[in-house]
Amino acid sequence: MLKLSALLFFLFSLSFAQLRVVATYPWIGEIVREVGKERVSLYVIAKPTEDFHFVVPKPSHIARLRNADLLVINGASLEVGFIPPLLQQSNNPKIQPGREGFLDLSQFMELIEKQENVSREMGDVHPEGNPHFHLDPHNIPVLARAIGDRMCQLDQKNCPYYRSNLEDFLRRWNTKLKDWDAGFSRLKGLRVMQYHKTYNYLFKRYGIETAGTIEPLPGIPPTAKHLERLKREVGDRGVKFVVLEGFRRGERSAEGLAQTLKVRVLVLPQDVGVEGAKDLFTLFDEILRRLSQ
Amino acid sequence: MKKVVLMLSIFSLSFAQENLQELRRQLEEQRKLIRELEKKIQTLEKAQTKREEDRAKPAPADRSIQLRARFEDRLKAYQVSPFKQTALLPDISFILDFSLVGRNRKDQEFHELVIPRLWHRHEEEHGHALLNDRRGFNLNYGELFLYAPVDPYFDLYATIPFSDHGAEVEEAYAVTRGLPGGFQIKVGKFRSSFGRLNPQHPHAWDFATQPLPNKVFLGDHGLVEKGVGINWLAPTPFYLLLGAEVLQGENDQSFGYRGFTIEDNNTHNTFSLEDKPVPNLYLGFVKTSFDLGNLTVLTGFSYAQGKHRHAHGDHGLDAKTRLYGFDLTARYHIDSFRYLALQGEYMFRDQDGTRYGFNNAGALVTRPVERKQAGFYAQLVGRFHKQWKAGIRYELINKNSVRVGGNRVATPSNLPAYYAMLEYSPTEFSRIRLQVGENRAFYEAHGGRFERKPVKEVILQFNFAIGAHGAHPF
Known part of the structure; x- marks a missing residue:
């Protein structure tokens, strides 16, 4: 009996030994994994094949979420459709907004396309700005540090371990950054069409131009009229690709538009786990490789 | 002499020459002076005109002046509203539910129909119209929804529907946000967590109408009660929620605590019963959910028990109600938008009590009553495009057994209804839904006899939401 209860206690304490982290998107989970390795137990809510x-x-x-010590979200209203009801039902005070266990990454970013005045007639715009900042490789170190700092705060015992993992990750990242900077810089002036303004952070940094978006307004599905206008206005202005996020592969409006413009549809990974992106490094490798075709 | 003259002339010539040079030099100097003076005058003139121009222009862009101006503005602003708290405004949203109804029964006839031994129309309350109640255009509700954290310990939610007739506080409750151990407590007036559909707001339903079991056992407005609720989320790797609620019990259909007075039509004899002790309604539920790949299953069992006092005309009922509910939802997600969902609920009501009435002589007659009634609905809804959804629903009251004084009362017990709907949502904030169907549970009452009056309906429903409205749970 004593042995059994000791075993139970051991299992119980084992399950509590790890820092339990919930991340909303796979790329956030990748950073957490790089920093925490086997000392965190990680759960990722969104699948990379889902529209974020x-x-x-x-x-x-x-x-x-009920058992989590830390919830890391993208923020800037990207998760407004699913995190509030989940948090409300989680019965977990530790991860409520305003507590230490709630980390909103958008707070560490300078967001672009911030709107002074927003109205829903403009479609699904986020008043905070474009929330897809993770697709600029230069933002990743800032985000990784934010995550590492918070993990340290919550789990001081393992802090040195997290710190050394973080530094190691940043070292490898900064080496790769030089390759990406060189590679993406060669694409300067490339013109593409996007479905949604997903890659704007990346394109803005490296001077890749977006000639138009297939969505007439953010979050509003394409209409025949808008596609007609796109064909007319962008028709012969040297667009090379129609870019689609991984989860939108096979989107018919994009295929149709690409056909009339006589260009290719280029599917890019938008997160880790789709279109050949096995981790954060290969995410950008793959985007670069596909755009350089 | 000649020599002297020559010398003199040479001398004078040279002198004159010298003199001439001197003169030229002086002239040159004077010219220079004049030029300098001219220049000076010009610059002075320029300065003069510039000064005039400057005088015409506004004050120079002096940083300190700007700062002072801004500071003064701010000073003024603070003096006007020093304790402005607009940053702390709660999330406010407004939801409109509007419909166009076509029905094969005139309103007057429709309003007199009953569901035998299960439901009859109640007087319309202020603020809360019955949904799709009349032929033609219906303003079902315009609902004001408020939410904000109260402080680090509580969240507050309020739902205030407005109708043609007024407003009502349908829900106003606080929920804890910091209890340890997976507990959460709710106090106020709220939709009870009984079953699957009852906790959801009507604008989150898949159909424009309520299914029959909800209508007859929980009422047209659902089980919405004042009270306190507690739930506990188990620390399991799958979703397991246990909950209990203690409620006032003011439901017209199953849990009324209020006493009544009945009066005999002929002799005007009366009989009264007092209010039941409150709280009158106790409720418990367990819900669990798990994923099998892309299939999510959510299922629950609910139980409610309370006393029920209810009078209708010259007779009244005093009973104990036990209500059992079982619900199952299985939703298969094809991708982020497309899914196929099967949802069903079964409810069983068991009532034991006494029926009060008068005999022909006007004397009070009390007889034991035993009612066992049950029904279910099952619906299949497919969202086959981001903006399009279609569904069918079958509803059936399959048990309607009533015994008065030990004798079975003849009652129709096969009461079905079926509907189909198609909806188009341009965005998450707007929706247009077409629903057609037939309800065969409605009867016309002739004393103790019932005659079936099927009601065929076409409903075109419009829903619009503005403002900050939170996403709905699964």
């Missing part, structure tokens, strides 16, 4: 705006707030996520 429309993740389903399944009850199974609530069960994971």
